[in-house]
Amino acid sequence: MKIPYYPGCTLHERALDFDVSARECAKTLGVELEELPIWTCCGAVFPLVTDSVMEILAPVRNLAYASREGDKLVTLCSFCYHVLKRANRTIRTDPEKAEKANLFLRADTEAREEIESYTREDYTGQVEVIHFLEMLRDLVGYEAVAKKVRRKLKDLRVAPYYGCMLLRPKKEMEFDDPEQPSIFEEFLETLGCDVVDFPMKTECCGGFQIVSDEDLAIACSRNVVSSAIKRGADVIVTTCPLCRYNLDKKQEEMAKEVRGFRKIPVIYFTQLLGIALGIDGEHIDFTDNYVDPRPVLAEKSLL
Amino acid sequence: MYEPRIVCFFCKWCTYAGADLAGTSRKQYPPNGVVVRVNCSGRIDPQHVLWAFREGADGVLIGGCHPGDCHYQDGNYKTMRRVTFLKRMLSDMGIEPERLRLEWISAAEGEKLVHVMSDFVDEVKSLGALELGLTGEKGNGGAAKAPAKKKPAVKAKAAGKKTTAKKTGKKAKPAARKAR
Amino acid sequence: MRLRITSEHIKGDIIKRVEDLSGQSLLECYQCGKCSAGCPVVNEMDVIPSEVIRLLQLGQADEALDSKTIWICASCLQCASKCPKGVEFSSICDALRQIVLRKRLSTPRMDADEVSAIMVSDAPQMGVVGALRKLNG
């Protein structure tokens, strides 16, 4: 099975470990993630004001590119998923904006040659944006995933962290119940993990505020991290590079503020999947992690 | 000065009672409308409205209970849908859709009834007398046959063909009615 | 100080602008405060989310626009997700930010040059882009 794939800027740069592990896992599961031949930044935030058209051009342009590759588009990063899915919905439900966006797309002069073939027809929202987790559940099937598991992660206590962008707003994302989601838990159970339910799994990590108001974001992240630690998790898994950054790299600051702070590794769910599928170390790279997950993984004989 | 002739179809539970209230409160409004009382505005067949125009009405006012207050659950919603279509049809026939008005007037809204009546009379006045451009003589009152079994001449032809009157053998009205 | 409430303020252009821009109907909010109760950054706010909406309901747009609150919101959408009336404070917040930003383009909230080098070299691109777009418009 081949499926168009949109990595997004961060996975192309700072979160290569996310991208590489995901591609390798997909391959092992018989899915080839075909990166879009051209793509741009998704814009990183979805505009919440009603008069925004310019702000959705980036995601719509990417969707238009994707429409030439297939009827689905897989993403990994929570922000990309959020922005692409909502922009797609805007095109489907708001004819006025759809028309304007398409006009802009046609007028796009940069990279005209490349784009031209894509903009002859209007983009009408025909692509279905799906998250890698949804792909695993609905296209590959958790059962098929379970069959490919080489190493059961049964002693590993894993806390699934959803964050914000996958779940909210419920009506637009249609991803899972925003209050008691389960897709992540079911995924982890498929891998044989000991799933740790922690109450802050859907609370905010501070998001982009880490850039402008670091203390604020760290307070948010600490709330999440402490909650998982308190529930006895060995590791937190996430689907978002920004969450990973806030929860992992900022533990240095958290440790400074809280006496006796016990650090906890934060890894991408695809890395955990890779371990379970028995993928070799080259594709499962933890060198960018602030809190090294390898000791705890080694302790559980998972490396 | 031209005085428009108006037929008012009022449901007996709300608008008719609202008109009663206007009376007991001695509110004043122009005497152009005559009320035909029906159980429910949902009883009004579009044909009744067309017939009224054919018989020389310059305006037709339908009064029903407010949405949600219908004595028969949802008769007024049925009316609302019918009136929407009927207005489109009227305009196809060359009759200004403003000559037909649907209003929700409750039994407590004597004031609203007065306001609507006055306003509607003014509006119809500004539109002028309705000229249907039919040929033949005016079918006046009992003279025009409108047997119960068959619907009258203007029967729902959205195209508004002038020939419909002839086809069913009905008398039609003079081209222009004298302004009173 | 006594809050002066006038119909002029309540129906003022700026209130209408907030409603238009956010797509939210301010009077739908019945002030239950669930948005504030669930907000992860409410501790840092000078005016809590439900109070921002209340200020707008009372026609006090300036107070809302001057609040720190609108720059603290991280758009996590917890408020919008919890609201029993379907009022999205996150959108109202974005609208208020936009009103300020579009007026004062010359003085952005965040000076891009002042974002620390470490942050630029270390943080995920999405974070930097997000912050600039949210705070500088």
Add this chain to the structure above:
Amino acid sequence: MEERIGVFVCHCGSNIAGVVDVKRVAEELGKYPGVAHSTDYTYMCSDPGQNLVKDAIKEHNLTGVIVAACSPTLHEATFRRAGRVAGVNPYQVEIANIREHCSWVHQGEKEAATEKAIKIIKTMVEKARLDEALDPISVPMTHKALVVGAGIAGIQAALDIANAGHEVVLVEKSPSVGGHMAQLSETFPTLDCSQCIMTPKMVEVSQHPRINLMTYSEIDDVAGFVGNFKVKIRKKAAYVDRDACTGCGVCVEKCPVKTESEFDEGLAMRKAIYTPFPQAVPNKPVLDPEHCTYFLKDGKCGICQKVCPVGCVDYEQKDEIIEEEVGAIVVATGYDLYPIENMGEYGGGKYADVITGLQFERMLSASGPTEGEVRRPSDGKEPKEIVFLTCCGSRDPEAHMPYCSKVCCMYLTKHAMLYKHKVHDGQAYVFYMDVRTAGKGYEEFYTRAAEEDDVLYIRGKVSKIYEEDGKVMVWGVDTLTGKKVEIAADMAVLGLATVPNVAAKKLANKLKIHTDEWGFLAEAHPKLRPVESLAPGFYLAGAAQGPKDIPEAVAQASGAASKVAHLFAEEEYHREPIIAWIDEDTCAGCRVCISVCPYDAAEFDEENGIAKIQEAICEGCGACIAACPSASAQQRNLTDEQVYKMVSAALEG
């Protein structure tokens, strides 16, 4: 026969005559086709006025009467009576409203008002010319009522109807009567114990000579119409001969299976063969095959049968269908709580110490699983701090129910108060948006809770509840200070929305009675006919119609019962004959009338391929007539032809 209409123009003192030239009106009408006599008089409604009408009817051999006077709402009945006495069918007597619709509203325009009065009367003359002589429709009636649901509303309705002298069949789906009220501890605002006021009524209803109580039974089917319903009642297999059973309870005692008790809201266990609670009426067990080992494991066990001293356990028992004929049906199917699992943000269904209001009732009840002690479900400890949440699922159009559930403010206040009476050093918090205390003695009750029992009311809605360190962590807000608040409580009680009983919704479909979009039964008129369904012969009682407290449910039940007694006061059922009928010769059988009829009065006659109107059901709204494409549907005394003639007359001149 040539119609001979009499026109009687009333002066109403100067009310009409001061504006309208009544003499001229009478004169003009005298010349109008079909009018045989036309006159005027000072006060037509007075005795001499009425006599004038009666005499004229006889003298001029009138076939129809128009009284041009005030609104028909005032004197239509008066003149119809007069007409009948003098030999004119009441339905051929019409009122022309020349006062409210003419003289009073056109006081400055005498000429125009006179012209208009003439038109108004001519309009009615045209109608009267085609009016038929009609009789009220009489249908035979079974003087027996069915009451569905034996909670407090159903019990009250059954008792009132029976005490008015009529037979009642009272059907209850669970094994005992009592409904939710039997589960309650004490009741606001008087704090009398629910069992104490309920039990005597439960016993009375089971022993009343005119009440046939059928518990553990459901309505399978209802056919017919007001006065003549045919009801099929499914008496569910109890696997116990409940007539022979003495209620000794040995079977229950010996049954080895335990499962969650519905009556105790899952806080205690019951057996597979059980009576729901000790004071159940009838106090005889039923066997629940879904949990019974005998049924689950192919005949293993059988202990209850072995130990029964009268041998009344019968594993072969089957459901039984019982047919009843009744004239009226009272629907009192009650409510359920909105599922706690739907409150995801509060961990509903996930955390043991986050419970429903009904669970807390059971906990407070002296006969409940904790014998009235307040205990945390998770560890049985006495909670020292409890948080009560109003509006859980109510007033939440976005995710749950948009309406106010009405009783939660009061019962949570009661809960907080009773908790304080039991745990003196405990602290109760109530998160609220508005405390709604609109009932007699309610505000005083709330004040007492806040002032005397130190219940702390916090104005704001809770956003999240989670468990941490053995506590229930509550994230709320105090909108009065603008602060986010956090409480580490031992327990949280959710005031969940009141929703219609799930089974009731299906039943409403079966009965063909209308519900609102949430499944609450729809009343015929929200103000003036609050205990009747739109469908004739159906009456509503209790929380099935909308959230209600006990006094309201009882009042409505008595109201419904009095409506039934009113109906049964006549030997036969009489209805206004101004209803629809179908011309069999022209009906093409398109069934449009059936699709628009709000009462299901139009039905399809398969044999003849045409539509038919059931006279006993039609309310005369006329929707079918307006919709009929072949004008085959018509309304008696308001046919399309009459409307056309009236319109023409209204436009004359």
